[in-house]
Amino acid sequence: MSSNNDKQLHIIFLPYMAPGHMMPMIEIARIFASQGGTRATIITTPANASRFQKTINRDNKPGHLITFLTVSLPTKEVGLPEGCENLVSAQTRETTFKLIRAIEMLQPKLETMLVESKPDCIVSDYLYPWTVDVAKGIGIPRLAFSGSCFFNQCICYSLEKYRPHDKIVSENEEFVVTDLPDNITITKSQLQDLVKGETSFNALFDRLKEAEKKSFGVLINSFYELERDYADYYRKVIGIKSWHIGPLSLFNRSLDDKLDRGDKSTVDAHNCLSWLDSKESNSVLYICFGSLTRFTKPQITEMASALQNSGCSFIWVLGKVMKCNDDESGSEQEAEEWWLPDGFEETALANGKGFIIKGWAPQVLILEHNAIGGFMTHCGWNSILEGVCAGVPLITWPVFAEQFYNEKLVTQVLKVGVPVGNMVWKAWATDESELVEKEKIEIAISKVMGGEEEAGNVRTKAKMLKELAYKAVEAEGSSNKDIKALLQEIKMHRQG
Ligand code: UDP
Numbered sequence: 001m002s003s004n005n006d007k008q009l010h011i012i013f014l015p016y017m018a019p020g021h022m023m024p025m026i027e028i029a030r031i032f033a034s035q036g037g038t039r040a041t042i043i044t045t046p047a048n049a050s051r052f053q054k055t056i057n058r059d060n061k062p063g064h065l066i067t068f069l070t071v072s073l074p075t076k077e078v079g080l081p082e083g084c085e086n087l088v089s090a091q092t093r094e095t096t097f098k099l100i101r102a103i104e105m106l107q108p109k110l111e112t113m114l115v116e117s118k119p120d121c122i123v124s125d126y127l128y129p130w131t132v133d134v135a136k137g138i139g140i141p142r143l144a145f146s147g148s149c150f151f152n153q154c155i156c157y158s159l160e161k162y163r164p165h166d167k168i169v170s171e172n173e174e175f176v177v178t179d180l181p182d183n184i185t186i187t188k189s190q191l192q193d194l195v196k197g198e199t200s201f202n203a204l205f206d207r208l209k210e211a212e213k214k215s216f217g218v219l220i221n222s223f224y225e226l227e228r229d230y231a232d233y234y235r236k237v238i239g240i241k242s243w244h245i246g247p248l249s250l251f252n253r254s255l256d257d258k259l260d261r262g263d264k265s266t267v268d269a270h271n272c273l274s275w276l277d278s279k280e281s282n283s284v285l286y287i288c289f290g291s292l293t294r295f296t297k298p299q300i301t302e303m304a305s306a307l308q309n310s311g312c313s314f315i316w317v318l319g320k321v322m323k324c325n326d327d328e329s330g331s332e333q334e335a336e337e338w339w340l341p342d343g344f345e346e347t348a349l350a351n352g353k354g355f356i357i358k359g360w361a362p363q364v365l366i367l368e369h370n371a372i373g374g375f376m377t378h379c380g381w382n383s384i385l386e387g388v389c390a391g392v393p394l395i396t397w398p399v400f401a402e403q404f405y406n407e408k409l410v411t412q413v414l415k416v417g418v419p420v421g422n423m424v425w426k427a428w429a430t431d432e433s434e435l436v437e438k439e440k441i442e443i444a445i446s447k448v449m450g451g452e453e454e455a456g457n458v459r460t461k462a463k464m465l466k467e468l469a470y471k472a473v474e475a476e477g478s479s480n481k482d483i484k485a486l487l488q489e490i491k492m493h494r495q496g
Contacts, residue, residue, distance in 0.1 A: 009038045009120050016125035018087035019291035020382050021147050023262045024221050026052050027248035030059050039065040045073045047085040055260050078102045088291045093428050121490045129211035141216030141493050148381050149222045150230035151409040152402045157238050159195050181229035182413050189424045190404040217241035221248050223472035223479045243482040247385045249364050250473050258365040266359030275355050282373030285449055288317035289378040292429035293399050297339040304344050306441035312449050314354050317361040374448040379403040391466030393458035395444045400426050416462045420444045
């Protein structure tokens with residue numbers, strides 16, 4: 001007779017509709033389902049499900065069960081273009097607000113779906129704080145997932161508790177963040193608005209933090225050896241139960257999984273890889289600013305000149321800039337722009353120096369090619385971890401959200417990157433920001449892509465971290481052990 005402990009666990013996943021949230025959460029679902037004895041249901045909209053369906057179909061071998069449960073987004077009701085179901089397709093502040101509103105409107109439907117699915121556990125994006133009450137109502141654990149790292153959680157806690165910035169007058173003066181395991185310095189200009197004073201987001205963030213505290217625990221896409229002191233601080237000083245279960249992207253072992261990750265690539269990946277094959281090891285800079293960040297035309301021009309002057313080979317992923325104008329009927333007229341200087345792309349291609357990807361790149365696949373010698377990144381947490389897994393040094397160019405905090409982890413604690421020198425945090429990924437001049441960009445490129453003398457140190461450290469990352473996900477690795485321990489705890493909870 002089978003005991004309750006042998007009964008399959010059913011875990012339901014509710015990812016937020018943005019690539020940096022959704023991709024790692026779907027990887028968690030796939031990892032849990034691969035452990036055997038666990039079934040995963042992912043709730044999302046049809047357009048989002050279709051981005052991942054091929055990968056999920058490949059995973060659904062006997063014994064692994066992952067299904068999508070879809071819900072339609074009220075796009076028409078809020079005036080969104082059809083198919084705009086993810087923040088990656090909402091390229092203006094107005095469209096983003098409409099999408100956020102449409103997602104909020106789903107709450108009653110989602111509540112019913114969660115209850116009717118009768119799961120044993122809910123893994124919820126932290127942006128859905130109300131799932132705490134749903135889980136409580138049905139007597140199951142709620143695990144929160146924000147997609148960020150321990151270091152970020154610790155820095156936010158310290159800034160809120162000790163408010164060191166209140167004593168600082170100048171926006172550009174560096175100060176030390178109080179009581180952290182390392183002497184972390186930052187400027188006021190790099191802090192999020194809501195840290196410095198009341199904004200329209202403070203109440204929401206208070207609610208999110210409250211929900212995190214009331215949760216069964218928090219899942220962190222990181223590994224213990226990467227940020228040991230901060231994992232301990234989060235658990236012991238802040239007192240939040242958590243499991244480190246990353247790097248999640250390492251779960252994609254097959255070429256197909258890496259190719260299809262997150263979205264369909266807009267380039268022929270084989271062309272891109274054979275271009276890389278023609279380059280020497282560590283000689284190509286990969287440049288990508290995540291799924292949401294967009295720069296202005298003057299900033300793109302500065303980057304293009306810096307690349308030309310540096311003489312460095314590069315792959316540059318450019319996000320589509322959508323200019324949306326609401327017309328009288330409320331529907332949007334959209335125009336695509338890339339904003340590259342005239343002739344730049346053609347010259348780069350002709351002299352073999354540059355490969356430009358307009359749209360979605362197979363990032364993990366590119367990063368792990370041995371021709372890649374550096375990664376210029378906006379410091380989204382997924383991108384940083386993917387750079388760590390590839391063992392490449394980083395050029396940090398944070399822009400919004402918690403990216404400046406992530407930068408400090410890279411440059412001041414791990415010491416696997418150099419800052420480009422962006423000083424000013426902005427509220428939205430698509431807002432204009434202060435120009436980073438080409439001279440600064442060139443200096444950062446030469447520090448990371450230069451010879452042994454300039455870049456040897458960061459490169460050696462980056463390679464060491466890569467080894468540790470791979471070890472963490474081996475059978476006896478720290479992350480794998482935490483995943484197993486967590487699933488066991490959920491089973492115990494079910495037995496009550
Ligand atoms: N990504 C990708 N191709 C692209 C742009 C982004 O595969 O062209 C992936 C990237 O590998 C990462 C995620 O999208 O996993 C972006 O997440 P991150 O946290 O770095 O930044 P965000 O997009 O949330 O700002």
